[in-house]
Amino acid sequence: MGRNLLIRIGSTMVTLFGVAFIVFILVRVVPGNPIAMMLPPGASDADIALLTAHYGLDKPILTQFWIWLGRALQGDFGTSISLRQDVMGLIFGRLPATLELATLALLIAVALGGALAITAARFRGTAAETGIDLANGASLAMPDFLWGLTLILLFGVAFPVFAISGRVSPTLDLPFVSGFYLIESLLRLRLDILLDLLRHMLMPALALALPLAAVIAQLLKTSLKEAMQQDYVMLARTKGFSETRVLLSEALRNAVIPTLTLAGVQFTFLIGGTVIVERLFSYEGLGNMAIDAVINRDLPLIQGIVLVFALLFVAINLLVDLSYALLNPRLRHG
Amino acid sequence: MTAPYLDIEGLSVALREGARLLRRVSIKVNPGEVHALVGESGAGKSMIARAVFGILPNSIEILEGRVALAGEDLNAMSQGPRRSFIGKRAAFIPQDPLTALNPSRRIEPQITDRLIHILGMKTNEARARALALLGEVKIAEPERVLRLYPHELSGGMRQRVLIAAAFAAEPRLIVADEPTTALDVTVQKQILALIADMQARHGTALLFITHNLGVVAKLCQTASVLYAGKVVEQASVRQLFEKPQHAYTRALMAATPRYDRPDESLKPASPELLAALAREVADTDAAWLKERHHG
Numbered sequence: 001m002g003r004n005l006l007i008r009i010g011s012t013m014v015t016l017f018g019v020a021f022i023v024f025i026l027v028r029v030v031p032g033n034p035i036a037m038m039l040p041p042g043a044s045d046a047d048i049a050l051l052t053a054h055y056g057l058d059k060p061i062l063t064q065f066w067i068w069l070g071r072a073l074q075g076d077f078g079t080s081i082s083l084r085q086d087v088m089g090l091i092f093g094r095l096p097a098t099l100e101l102a103t104l105a106l107l108i109a110v111a112l113g114g115a116l117a118i119t120a121a122r123f124r125g126t127a128a129e130t131g132i133d134l135a136n137g138a139s140l141a142m143p144d145f146l147w148g149l150t151l152i153l154l155f156g157v158a159f160p161v162f163a164i165s166g167r168v169s170p171t172l173d174l175p176f177v178s179g180f181y182l183i184e185s186l187l188r189l190r191l192d193i194l195l196d197l198l199r200h201m202l203m204p205a206l207a208l209a210l211p212l213a214a215v216i217a218q219l220l221k222t223s224l225k226e227a228m229q230q231d232y233v234m235l236a237r238t239k240g241f242s243e244t245r246v247l248l249s250e251a252l253r254n255a256v257i258p259t260l261t262l263a264g265v266q267f268t269f270l271i272g273g274t275v276i277v278e279r280l281f282s283y284e285g286l287g288n289m290a291i292d293a294v295i296n297r298d299l300p301l302i303q304g305i306v307l308v309f310a311l312l313f314v315a316i317n318l319l320v321d322l323s324y325a326l327l328n329p330r331l332r333h334g
Numbered sequence: 335m336t337a338p339y340l341d342i343e344g345l346s347v348a349l350r351e352g353a354r355l356l357r358r359v360s361i362k363v364n365p366g367e368v369h370a371l372v373g374e375s376g377a378g379k380s381m382i383a384r385a386v387f388g389i390l391p392n393s394i395e396i397l398e399g400r401v402a403l404a405g406e407d408l409n410a411m412s413q414g415p416r417r418s419f420i421g422k423r424a425a426f427i428p429q430d431p432l433t434a435l436n437p438s439r440r441i442e443p444q445i446t447d448r449l450i451h452i453l454g455m456k457t458n459e460a461r462a463r464a465l466a467l468l469g470e471v472k473i474a475e476p477e478r479v480l481r482l483y484p485h486e487l488s489g490g491m492r493q494r495v496l497i498a499a500a501f502a503a504e505p506r507l508i509v510a511d512e513p514t515t516a517l518d519v520t521v522q523k524q525i526l527a528l529i530a531d532m533q534a535r536h537g538t539a540l541l542f543i544t545h546n547l548g549v550v551a552k553l554c555q556t557a558s559v560l561y562a563g564k565v566v567e568q569a570s571v572r573q574l575f576e577k578p579q580h581a582y583t584r585a586l587m588a589a590t591p592r593y594d595r596p597d598e599s600l601k602p603a604s605p606e607l608l609a610a611l612a613r614e615v616a617d618t619d620a621a622w623l624k625e626r627h628h629g
Contacts, residue, residue, distance in 0.1 A: 327438070
């Protein structure tokens with residue numbers, strides 16, 4: 001276990017270094033000059049050269065990278081060019097909003113996908129299964145941002161039950177000490193704030209969740225149907241248990257294992273999807289900030305955000321591997 | 335004359351596409367009796383077992399006949415009540431212990447789930463029963479075994495666990511579907527002796543499905559010989575061995591190795607016999623179809 005952990009940490013470091021390096025080079029090679037965008041039109045060449053030197057952008061790219069890496073290893077990710085604030089501070093200010101949105105979306109996807117899969121497997125071979133298959137197909141065929149637009153039209157415009165932009169109503173007085181509004185409002189039992197948060201978050205979360213829910217539903221249904229053919233399921237039937245009970249207590253446990261691996265990978269896609277969906281709903285999260293950073297060619301900020309996303313991907317994969325061992329007793333030894 | 339505990343009467347089942355798999359099978363098992371169901375692979379032995387538990391696959395339909403357990407017609411019940419009615423009275427010992435235990439559940443709930451949820455025992459009561467039964471099937475350290483997962487047990491141990499789970503519910507009927515076929519030859523004898531011992535101790539009626547006539551002679555009192563879904567002979571085991579009536583039964587016996595005459599070569603079924611059997615099955619089906627259309 002200790003050896004595995006070391007290998008894991010080592011490969012994580014290599015991944016993060018690779019991501020940092022590639023992004024660093026890419027954002028400097030593509031056209032667009034952050035300094036020119038900061039200064040008013042007609043600024044003198046001398047001013048531009050001065051500011052460029054100030055941010056160290058006059059040096060060769062590789063030299064810049066080593067300087068950045070040296071500082072990053074000490075926890076200093078630089079200052080945002082467009083916002084003039086510490087990059088890490090900016091990221092940690094926005095990260096909780098994105099984490100809460102992604103987690104809410106994941107919960108919705110698992111609940112919805114799981115319920116659909118169980119229903120379809122329980123009533124396999126009937127019209128219910130066909131209907132669920134069709135809904136899954138439709139849900140998969142549409143990308144998250146299209147779902148976002150559809151939801152805005154439906155529940156923001158036609159039947160305005162949800163808020164179409166932002167994370168929370170600006171008029172509300174927030175007593176929070178952290179950025180985790182959803183969790184804090186739950187802990188402090190502030191139901192008024194919780195409802196307002198959900199009124200803002202449910203639509204973007206649903207837009208992110210629907211494609212993932214379809215993947216989970218389809219995959220889990222297939223595994224469940226296969227598990228229902230197994231001998232131990234037949235034995236449970238002879239013991240007197242109903243089909244529903246057999247499905248839930250015998251088949252589900254074994255069917256979840258293959259679903260989990262793919263759902264983990266799909267969840268990382270969902271995190272990537274927050275970038276555009278947050279933009280669509282003007283949700284003040286990390287993804288929304290990433291788009292601003294790209295538009296402004298804010299090199300240090302882009303660099304920091306991409307690293308955080310990369311770290312999230314690695315963490316999710318680690319969690320999937322750990323839960324895999326937890327669910328499958330045959331992998332628990334050693 | 336006691337009423338049979340299991341009473342299968344004129345049961346015909348078929349694939350929904352058409353082919354008949356069981357041809358008016360009638361089998362009676364009295365309380366405490368050990369009845370052998372003998373036949374080659376594909377004869378429909380396992381189909382009968384599934385019919386007893388009311389769990390035939392969806393692709394198969396019951397054409398006629400009835401299955402009664404403890405005097406109650408199972409087909410007259412709806413699925414839910416039928417399941418728990420059977421679960422309280424009958425238990426199944428499956429063929430392959432390697433696939434019949436759920437790989438991701440510990441042994442304890444796989445023995446106690448029926449006791450708790452179908453028979454309504456309390457958790458500690460069910461656990462005590464499970465421990466006692468594991469002792470009866472001669473599993474050492476039953477406390478430890480209850481906490482294990484199936485993959486931590488050998489095939490023979492798993493079959494013992496399944497036998498314990500079947501007897502734990504104190505059923506009045508056990509259906510054992512070739513319970514030793516998947517095991518090592520050395521383990522087979524132990525498991526057979528164990529089943530015989532448990533049956534005698536609990537006085538449970540047993541429907542023992544096998545293709546091994548040697549086992550029938552040792553374990554059973556009565557037997558049905560099945561060929562192509564049709565019972566070709568039904569008799570006491572003594573009668574069956576001393577005066578087999580049907581040519582197929584005689585051929586089956588000739589194809590069984592004997593300890594007392596190891597040099598005698600085994601005789602495969604003759605082409606004449608196979609042709610005669612095919613004709614008999616075809617005649618049965620023709621008569622059945624005629625009766626159905628005129629009756």
